[in-house]
Amino acid sequence: MDGANQLTNEERARIEEIQDLLIAQYVALREADNKGQNARAREIEVEITKLHCEIEQIKGWAKPSSAALRSVSVAAAKRNEN
Numbered sequence: 001m002d003g004a005n006q007l008t009n010e011e012r013a014r015i016e017e018i019q020d021l022l023i024a025q026y027v028a029l030r031e032a033d034n035k036g037q038n039a040r041a042r043e044i045e046v047e048i049t050k051l052h053c054e055i056e057q058i059k060g061w062a063k064p065s066s067a068a069l070r071s072v073s074v075a076a077a078k079r080n081e082n
Contacts, residue, residue, distance in 0.1 A: 006062035007062045014058060015059075018051050018054055018055050025044055025047055025048050025051065029041055029044040029048065032044060
């Protein structure tokens with residue numbers, strides 16, 4: 001996992017929880033597909049997408065934005081000038 005060392009224990013635990021939920025959802029999706037339950041399969045696919053988005057959102061917290069990095073760099077440069 002990218003940025004895993006930068007995540008808090010709570011964030012890592014939530015990602016693990018989501019991964020467990022994803023496994024269960026993929027099993028449910030396969031069962032729904034096998035039973036021809038197309039509407040149910042679509043609902044499960046939406047839930048899977050939401051779970052993947054939540055993981056990416058959590059991982060995004062661990063990555064400093066490029067704008068934040070630029071502002072830190074500018075501030076450091078100004079300190080060095082003085």
